[in-house]
Amino acid sequence: MNPLIETALIFLGMQSLLALLRPPATGFLPLSLGGSGLLLLLAGLGAWLAGARGTPLDAAAGFYMALLGALYLGVGPYLREYLSHHEPSRARLEAFLLPLFAAAMVGVLLAPPGYAFLFLWEGMALLGYLLMALEGPDGLAGSRAFFLASRLSGAGLFLALILLAHKGLRVGGLEHLVWAGLVLGFGTKAALFPLHAWLPKAHPVAMSPLSALLSGGMVKLGLYGLYRAQDWAGPPPEWVGWLLVALGLAGAVYALARGLAEEDYKGVLAYSSVENLNLLLAALGAYFLLKSPFFLLAFFFQQAAHALFKGLLFLGSGALPVRELSRLGGLHRLLPRTAAWSFLGALAAAGLPPLAGFLFEWYLYQGFLAAPRGAGASSLLVLGVGVVALVGALAAVSYVRLFGLAFLGQPRSTQAMTAREMGGFGQLGLGVLAGLLLGLSLFPTALLSPLKPPLYPVLPLFLALMGLGGGLVYWVRRKPQRVYDPWDCGFHSPDLQGSALTPQMQPHALGYSEQLLRLFPFLELKAHLSREEMLAPPKVRLEVSDWLEVMETRLTRGYTALAHQVQRLQSGSLHLYLLLQFLTLLLVLGVVWR
Amino acid sequence: MVGRKSLDALIRLYALQNVLLALLAFGLAQGEWPLVLAGLVLLLLKGVLIPRYLFWLLERLGVSHEVESYLSIPLSLLLGGVLVGIGLRVGSSFVLEGAQLPEAVPVALSLILLGMLSMASRKKAVTQVMGFLGLENGVFLLALAETHGLPLFIELGVALDAFAAVVLAGVLIFRIRTTFGHIDTARMRDLKG
Structure with a gap:
């Protein structure tokens, strides 16, 4: 194996060991988690850019490894700051479990299909659940939803991988079953539309660095699995592609609309994750159908971008005093740096032109527009353009609402006035992610070069937009201006203290999106x-x-009612249990009756 | 074993069964010492030690030496016959290639089924242990018939396993009696969620 990866895994193991031996050992996190992130980033990028083909680290695994590495690099320093606010006993457990979780995610990328993969996959889910369960009773519903979803995902994968392991069984029709298992298993983890319900419950209750790892890293492994499954199970049947496209596009619209009706800051981010993941699944499905390079570009590029901006936004949410949007407000004065980082993340997430999110949408448009014309069913894919446009607009509204309600305006509660800015390590973590995001936005070819992407001129566009924006600001500033609050009816003037406006007059979190929500009948x-x-x-x-x-x-x-019915079988009689086993054995013997 | 009413006779029958199994193992050994050794251990453990332990257990427990069953003797004999028939009917499809003694496979299956029948239908804990031992013998016979002897360590392990299971079951039965005052598993009905 690559020595860089080995060293990174040793770093993570050492961190867990230290948390056990010299608790809480959070001081080493920037070095252990962040350092391993740097090593993974280098190893992964090396494999991805060189187009490596060997096992276990080929180009695709290398891409995801680089993605995880970038996240760890940001989360490592941040976590040190974050855990110092926790009680030592809890911080110790978290400093012990989190590196293991991080290592399990890396292991999933390196494992061949089979029991090793299932073991690491389940281990990853279990560690994630444990970390979430540390939140105590508040996080109960979320951690349970997470656990149930990982059971469902495990069930699908067990079905698929065990069928795959018996190659002799692969006769007509069975590959459909294998792919159904794969879509169920990886789709649940990647929040495929009707199976996404766990994500908006689970991610908000997890602590912010964990949310960043879950949303930026773990759910991507579901996408990795679906992409990688082509090597395991052969090319997917056509229905898989159609299913992913249809559910993905529907899910993206649903998730954004539902996110507009969400009051929890991290809940909105979680719904935005669902939206991005579903678009990514749709891109993957369309790639399965058409083999168009645009979809592949969109698929890979947006995963890197989403990991970075969602990591940035989730880490930023750690500085907020409360999570309810209707109690936040005006935070840009108290948290200027967090507000700046979050603003950058929100811009990228909303898909504004010079930043990474826009390039993703551009590739999606190109891909859907280039769908073959004619009588075939694949000409229907052109309709995807409309959905992508709707999603882009809704995402912009969603992030305007999120950022505006939390950081602009006046504080809506006393808690919102007590916010404290994070210290140096926290800012360092955010800064790393922000720097990577900016780099990715301005030089997308650096990452995408193995795919030889067609691209619009990114840098000139960026410079032109900056110039345009700067010019606009300069032009507006030149005019004489008077400062007063909007809707203040002119009450505010230099000689009068205060304003007639109270914080309660600001738009409510749900009131803001009420008009838009009327469009969506569900x-x-x-x-x-x-x-x-x-x-x-x-x-x-x-x-x-x-x-x-x-x-x-x-x-x-x-x-639940059904489960209660089944429970009647459990009468308590030992003989009945023995009889059931006996009958089962007879039934199994009956299979070979000839 | 299905049709006897007396526990003493049941244990003696079990001992006889083990002696026969050991003889079979000697017969199949063809002079290879691991198999001979396995047979010897079998003879010693299951033919002598376990039956003696069971007799001692019955004495210590002070319960009646009568088999109590949900099924009458004729009915259990009939069911036993049916099960042996099933075992013989399906047994032939379980014969692996290169089996040493293909004829014994259906017999082993029938033994397993009979063991399960007596576990499911008998009321006393001791008789359930007997059923388990019968089942275990069936598994042993299956291994003997299908392969050219399992590795020695596995054979010994299985034999010791059975012995340990019986000893544990004995301890458990004692605890059951001290807690409940009887060893009738039909009256224990709290094992549910």
């Missing part, structure tokens, strides 16, 4: 008015009802 915003006394001011409670979630609850209820 979401309903309900306002409940209640009054405690005759003269008390009415209280408004806003509620989002979502068809999908209603269906989910019903499904859960039905399943």
Whole structure:
């Protein structure tokens, strides 16, 4: 194996060992996690750029390894700062488990298909669950959802990989079963549309660095699996491509609309992750169908970009005092640096031109527009252009809303006034990710060169946009100006203290998106008015009802009822249990009855 | 073993079965010492030690030496016959290539099925242990018949395993009796979620 990777894994192991022997050992995290990240980044980029073909580290695995490495590089220093605010006993556990989790993710990339892969895959899911469960009762629903999803994912993968291991069985029709298992297994992890429900529950409750690792790193491994599965199980049947495209595009729109109705800062980010992942799955599906290089470019490029900007945004969310958007506001004064990093992340996530998100959309447009014309079903893919356009617009609204509500305006609660900026290590972690994101945005060819990408001139566009923006600012600044708050009706003037406006007059988190939500019939915003006394001011409670979630609850209820029925079998009688085993044996023997 | 009402007779039958199995192992050994050794251990452990331990157990427990079953004797004999028939019918498809003694495979399967039948239908904990031992003998016979002798260590391991299981079961039965005052597993119904 590559000595760089070996060293990186040793670093991670040492960190876990230190957390056990000399707790809490968080001081070493920048070196161990960040250092291993740097090594992985170098090793992975080397393999990716050289187009390596050998096992275990070929080009595709190298790409994901570089992606994980970049994340670790940012999360390492940040984590030191973050864990110093935790109790020592808990920080110790986290400093022990997190490097193991990081190492398991690297292991998944190196493992051949089979039991080693399943072991590492399940180990990764289990460690993630444990880290999430450390959040205590608040995180219970989220960590449970995560656990259940990883069970579902494991079930699909066990089915697929065990079938693959018995090559003699691969006769007509069985490859469909293998691919169904793969799509279920990896699709659940990559938040494929109807199976995504765990992600917006789980990621917000995890601590911010863990959310960054989950959203930036772990879910990408689901995509890695689906891409890599081509080598394991041969070219996918056509229905896989169509399924991924259809569910991916539908899921992207759904997730963004649902994200607009979300009040939790990290919840919005999680829904945005679902949207990005579903678009990526759609790009992969379209690549399966058409083999068009544009989709492959979009697929790889956006994964790197998403890992960086989502890592940046999630790490930035660690500095927020509360997570509810309707209690944040005005944070750009208290957290100027975090606000700047988050702004950069939000710009990239919204897909604004010079940054990475835009190039992804551009590749998607190119790919869908270049779909073959004619009578074939694949000409339908052109319709994807419309969906991508809708998604781009919704993403922009979503990030305007997120950034505006959290960082601009006036603080909506007293907690929002107590925010404290992160120290040096935290800023270093964010700065690393931001630098990588900017580098990737300005020099995409540096990463994409093995795929020989067609590209618009990135740097001139960047310079032109900067010049245009700078000119606009200069032109506006030159005019004489008067400063007053909007909607203040002129109350604010130099000789009058304060303003007639109160923070409650600002747009509410749900009120802001209410107009847009009317467009989407599957979401309903309900306002409940209640009054405690005759003269008390009415209280408004806003509620989002979502068809999908209603269906989910019903499904859960039905399943629980079914499980209770099965439990009747468990009467407590030892003889009944023995009899059941006996009958099972007879049944199995009956299979060979000739 | 299915049709006897007396536990003493059951244990004696079990001992006889083990002696016969050991003889079979000697017969198949063709002078190779690992198989001879395995047979000797079998003879000593299962033919002598386990039956003696079971007799001692019955004495210490002070329970009646009568087999209590959900099924009457004629019915269990009938069912046993059916199971042996099933074993013989399907047994032939389990014969591997190069099996040493293909004729013994259906017999081994029937033994396993009979062992499970007595585990599922008998009420006393001791009789369930007997059923388990019968099942275990079936597995041993299967291994003997299908392969040219398993590696010595595995053979010994399996034999010791059975012995340890019986000893453990004995200890457990004692605990069951001290806790509940009886060893009737049909009356224990709390093992559920």
